[in-house]
Amino acid sequence: MGARPASTVRSKQSAPQQDQIFDSHPEVSLDFECVRQAAQQRYTRPFLIIDNAIVRAKLERFRAAMPRIRPHYAVKANPDHRVLRTLAQNGSGFEIASVAELDLLLALGVPAAEIFYSNPVKARDSIAYAAQKGVEWYVVDSVDEMRRVHEVMPDAKQYLRIATPNIGSDWPLAGKFGAGTAEIRECIAYASRHRIDLAGITFHVGSQCRNPENWRVGIEKARALFDAMVKAGLKPRMLDIGGGYPVRHVKPIPSIEVIGEVVNRALEAFPDDVRVIAEPGRFLVSDAGYFVCRVLGTATRGGKRWMHWDAGMFGGVIETTEGLKYRIRCDRSGPDVPWTVAGPTCDSVDIVMRDELLPSDLQEGDFIYIKNAGAYTTAYASQFNGFPLPEVRVIDARGD
Ligand SMILES: Cc1ncc(COP(=O)(O)O)c(C=O)c1O
Incomplete structure (x- = not known):
């Protein structure tokens, strides 16, 4: 097939230095205000909004x-x-x-x-x-x-x-x-x-x-x-x-x-x-979407603060279980404290984050906004324990 020999592939020495390769270009995400408004207008179950x-x-x-x-x-x-x-x-x-x-x-x-x-x-x-x-x-x-x-x-x-x-x-x-x-x-x-x-x-x-x-x-x-x-x-x-x-x-x-x-x-x-x-x-x-869910309730167990969301590992928030860390936003501004975050199901594996630093004043009914979550969220969700599948709302911010 007349290919050039493998030895012409560039050498390791010309690889970019590790400290030069990170965060070198601006990234675009879905506008947060638009997400917030979508949650306020109508909320019946967790949803992904994607642009x-x-x-x-x-x-x-x-x-x-x-x-x-x-x-x-x-x-x-x-x-x-x-x-x-x-x-x-x-x-x-x-x-x-x-x-x-x-x-x-x-x-x-x-x-x-x-x-x-x-x-x-x-x-x-x-x-x-x-x-x-x-x-x-x-x-x-x-x-x-x-x-x-x-x-x-x-x-x-x-x-x-x-x-x-x-x-x-x-x-x-x-x-x-x-x-x-x-x-x-x-x-x-x-x-x-x-x-x-x-x-x-x-x-x-x-x-x-x-x-x-x-x-x-x-x-x-x-x-x-x-x-x-x-x-x-x-x-x-x-x-x-x-x-x-x-x-x-x-x-x-x-x-x-x-x-x-x-x-x-x-x-x-x-x-x-x-x-x-x-x-x-x-x-x-991923960057095109925010996943939005709500705090179902909070509890203190064994001296630790627990927060239960209406979407957990069976409802779309699963990648955290292998260590992926999302940027999470909410409408509270209290000092950050460590929370254990669980989903709504009775399964003991339905814990999506441990010691996640989130505002201390988060409470029942508050919205949780997970940034850049357009991939591998809704795609993974099931109706385990009878909880509904998340909704997917698709917008087109440029209007075409
Ligand atoms: C065969 C195959 N191709 C492509 C992909 C997409 O990977 P990513 O979403 O990391 O780009 C996957 C993800 O599991 C895969 O299994």
Whole structure:
């Protein structure tokens, strides 16, 4: 395929210094006054308010930072049909985990060829359904999956998910998916033996990844694997650098522009005819939304202050349970004290924050506003214990 050798990928020495990469660009968030008004006007249950104008701006910013890369939005981050439509209308492709997500996109008129099936384990009938609808690209990370996809759809274009470092990611995804060195060798040999069109490589650096070097390492590894695949008689022609692009909460983040510099340089080792895509989820929708819920009640237990919200880990506030720290606002201004924050259900796991510093005078009925929460909130929510799903209110602050 005439690729430039892997050794031309930039060296470690030219990586940006860690102290230069954080918070180097302004970030935009949904206007707080608009959120506050929305809560005052009508409140029946927790809601996410999301501004499609910001979604569009983030898509543009992603493309400007990495012009060679086509973003394929990860539907799982926020599958609201109005958000999906905005992304589709503005030229995004998509990545799906299930046929339900596929149906959402098809209903919006998204061409199946724009949709990548990036779940490394798929039921046979899901593969058959996607194939019948015209989906061309299927991820695999094992010989078992490769065989299954091939049996159901012999002409599928398969792409191999490889394990790469998730160091510095607030929501790591390593440890479940991704072929290791031995399995990669097996997969390449199997594809070659069985004339499977193993056509690409993908990896995921971990969600909310604050370490741009993870992408460099992944791209370099993919570059070396392209050579190995060519040697095995395969035709690698697609690189998918996955998701993970962070948004600002409490900890500093490298901007998309800084990540873009690292990625763009690493991509120079790939010839121009290699198609490069990415699967941003959080980056495109998080900053566009505020999640709003209410204090149900407070209590003192064992000398500690507890606060119960009407949305907890089953109602959309789940990422805090793995350590993600949101910026939380309210309408009180008392001195901050440590609170244990729980959801409304009877389940003892429904505790979303411990020792979170929030105003001491918060009380029953107060609104809680969680900033930059457009991703992985409503998408995770269930009706466990009979509590309602959060509402999703979509606005378009630029009015189109
Ligand atoms: C296969 C795949 N692609 C993309 C994403 C999106 O990741 P993020 O929202 O961190 O960009 C995920 C998230 O879990 C994923 O599993």
